[in-house]
Amino acid sequence: MGKKVAVIGAGISGLSTAYVLANNGFEVTVLAKAFSPNTTSNRAAAFWFPYHVRGDKRAITWVETSYRYFKKLSLDTASGISFKKIVKGIKQGIIDDDSWMAFMPANTCTELSTKQLPNGYRQGFEANVPLVETQLFLPYLQHVLTNKGVVFKEANITDLHTVALSYNVVVNCTGLGASVLCNDSRIFPVRGQVILVEPGFPDAIFLDNQTPTYIVPRQDATIIGGTYEEHVGVETTEPKTLEQLLAKASNVFAQLQHKRIIGNWAGLRPFRDTVRLEQEANTNIIHNYGHGGSGFTLSFGCAEAVLQLIKP
Numbered sequence: 001m002g003k004k005v006a007v008i009g010a011g012i013s014g015l016s017t018a019y020v021l022a023n024n025g026f027e028v029t030v031l032a033k034a035f036s037p038n039t040t041s042n043r044a045a046a047f048w049f050p051y052h053v054r055g056d057k058r059a060i061t062w063v064e065t066s067y068r069y070f071k072k073l074s075l076d077t078a079s080g081i082s083f084k085k086i087v088k089g090i091k092q093g094i095i096d097d098d099s100w101m102a103f104m105p106a107n108t109c110t111e112l113s114t115k116q117l118p119n120g121y122r123q124g125f126e127a128n129v130p131l132v133e134t135q136l137f138l139p140y141l142q143h144v145l146t147n148k149g150v151v152f153k154e155a156n157i158t159d160l161h162t163v164a165l166s167y168n169v170v171v172n173c174t175g176l177g178a179s180v181l182c183n184d185s186r187i188f189p190v191r192g193q194v195i196l197v198e199p200g201f202p203d204a205i206f207l208d209n210q211t212p213t214y215i216v217p218r219q220d221a222t223i224i225g226g227t228y229e230e231h232v233g234v235e236t237t238e239p240k241t242l243e244q245l246l247a248k249a250s251n252v253f254a255q256l257q258h259k260r261i262i263g264n265w266a267g268l269r270p271f272r273d274t275v276r277l278e279q280e281a282n283t284n285i286i287h288n289y290g291h292g293g294s295g296f297t298l299s300f301g302c303a304e305a306v307l308q309l310i311k312p
């Protein structure tokens with residue numbers, strides 16, 4: 001294949017794909033309807049953790065590769081990526097599906113002693129994982145890409161095959177947009193609502209993916225999530241749900257109930273039973289979409305997989 005590539009989409013899937021391809025000598029143009037801060041990727045929590053990928057063995061390499069990329073990118077403090085302790089709690093009466101452990105890089109995860117367990121939890125684990133502050137990282141990455149010669153154009157693409165006539169390769173990273181663009185009925189929205197309180201507490205990320213509750217300490221806010229609402233396609237929050245999120249988190253860390261509320265948002269995860277990462281038969285189109293609740297965790301690993309398809 002030749003060197004001229006169009007990446008459709010400017011969320012984390014599109015930007016990470018553009019990054020890996022530009023680093024490997026491709027001439028990349030990113031075409032997207034919306035850019036940061038107006039993508040789903042901006043609304044992610046966005047810590048590295050293998051959600052929704054567990055049955056997919058391809059994801060073991062993808063998540064490890066992303067972890068490695070985030071580690072390297074975190075060396076630049078302007079990137080908005082840091083490594084944080086994550087505490088994963090499992091409540092009394094809950095049998096945790098522990099298959100996520102197979103996806104953790106070697107020696108990154110340890111079990112907590114009873115004394116270290118958060119309030120109300122019978123078992124817990126801790127690990128060191130990348131936290132991607134989307135408000136910093138997405139504009140940063142776009143800036144890095146511009147300096148590498150990547151061109152950004154606003155465009156609403158209605159036919160990938162038409163775009164494919166003008167490029168050697170087209171990579172489709174449109175997230176939920178693929179539902180219409182590829183007439184793919186396997187992709188649907190899963191809404192996540194979060195409430196934001198003033199930053200400064202706690203130090204570590206907290207995750208209980210059964211309830212589900214996550215608490216994510218960013219520089220600009222502590223994000224408290226979340227909901228997992230299948231087939232809800234409106235990006236709105238509900239005051240009652242936000243109240244419940246704060247109450248659940250305050251049961252784990254009582255201090256949170258005294259924090260000033262500074263915002264909220266909802267985002268639509270592009271859920272698909274498996275990530276679509278393949279070349280469409282007899283075309284120069286490669287699909288990279290359907291990352292559900294793991295778009296950041298999978299991002300650079302999927303981008304590397306795209307590179308392998310282009311340059312075996």
Ligand SMILES: Cc1cc2nc3c(=O)[nH]c(=O)nc-3n(C[C@H](O)[C@H](O)[C@H](O)COP(=O)(O)OP(=O)(O)OC[C@H]3O[C@@H](n4cnc5c(N)ncnc54)[C@H](O)[C@@H]3O)c2cc1C
Nearest residue numbers: 009010011013033034041047157175177192267295296297
């Ligand atoms: C509340 C919440 C919390 C989350 N937390 C985490 C987390 O902690 N860790 C994690 O790994 N993931 C998390 N996620 C999931 C993550 O946000 C997604 O998996 C990820 O953002 C998907 O990225 P994407 O680039 O594929 O899609 P998007 O970010 O939606 O980007 C799609 C791009 O394609 C463009 N596009 C679409 N259609 C067209 C078209 N026809 N023409 C041109 N352009 C088009 C859009 O404009 C956009 O630029 C969370 C999600 C939510 C909602």
